[in-house]
Amino acid sequence: MSEQLKFRTTVVVDREGRTRVPIPFDPDEAWGAKPRHPVSGSVAGRPMRGIIEKRVDGPVIALGPAWCRVALRDGAEVHVVLEPEGPQRADLAPDVATALDAAPEAAAFFDSLAQFYRTAWLRWIDSTKRRPDQRPIRIAEMVSLLQQGHKERP
Numbered sequence: 452m453s454e455q456l457k458f459r460t461t462v463v464v465d466r467e468g469r470t471r472v473p474i475p476f477d478p479d480e481a482w483g484a485k486p487r488h489p490v491s492g493s494v495a496g497r498p499m500r501g502i503i504e505k506r507v508d509g510p511v512i513a514l515g516p517a518w519c520r521v522a523l524r525d526g527a528e529v530h531v532v533l534e535p536e537g538p539q540r541a542d543l544a545p546d547v548a549t550a551l552d553a554a555p556e557a558a559a560f561f562d563s564l565a566q567f568y569r570t571a572w573l574r575w576i577d578s579t580k581r582r583p584d585q586r587p588i589r590i591a592e593m594v595s596l597l598q599q600g601h602k603e604r605p
Contacts, residue, residue, distance in 0.1 A: 455492070455534040456481060462494075464525040468516035472531060478503050478510055482535045485562040492533040495523060500536065537566025538573055547576060550590045557597035568602045575604065 456476065463471045478488040488503040494514065501512045512533075514523075523529065540548060540562065551558035561569060572593050579585040596604065 454481065455532060457530070457532050459528055459530055461526060461528050462523055464523070470514040470523050472512040472514065472529070474503055474510040474512065474533075476510075483540060483562070486559065487563050489536040489565060490533045491536045492531065494531050495527075495529040537569050543573070544576075546587070547573070547590055547593075550594050554594045554598060557594045560597045560600065564602055571603055572597075 458475055460473050460475060463473070465471060472494055478490075479485065482488065488510075489500070490503060490512070491498075491500045493499060494512075499512075499514065501514065503510050503512055540551070540558070543551070551561055561572070576586060576589045576593065579589060592604075
């Protein structure tokens with residue numbers, strides 16, 4: 452299971468009214484290198500979901516203007532709890548993980564997908580319980596389709 456990280460940080464409200472939550476760690480080091488890091492958790496005790504954006508001045512999560520209306524003002528210090536959203540590589544069955552490790556392009560694309568798509572692929576593979584001979588076939592098909600840039604089965 453992926454690691455949940457807790458920290459305190461000072462938020463910045465930009466001109467567009469978005470609340471930027473600076474992330475004091477490198478998400479690639481904490482959770483593995485990926486093009487995107489979808490996360491869930493809480494900011495100032497309120498549940499949130501978002502994407503960690505990689506910026507020149509460090510990683511941040513941008514929250515919409517509604518967050519400014521819940522007492523998050525520019526310069527407020529907040530407690531943050533984050534964890535990667537959805538199934539992560541460390542959580543995968545060994546046969547699926549091995550197949551993705553052997554196809555780095557497919558693995559990178561899988562890692563970039565939203566939780567919904569990753570979960571759907573894994574459910575489709577796991578639905579072979581009555582026909583275990585189909586599992587390796589489905590894994591190979593998933594890898595092939597991911598290499599072609601398909602988020603889901605056509």
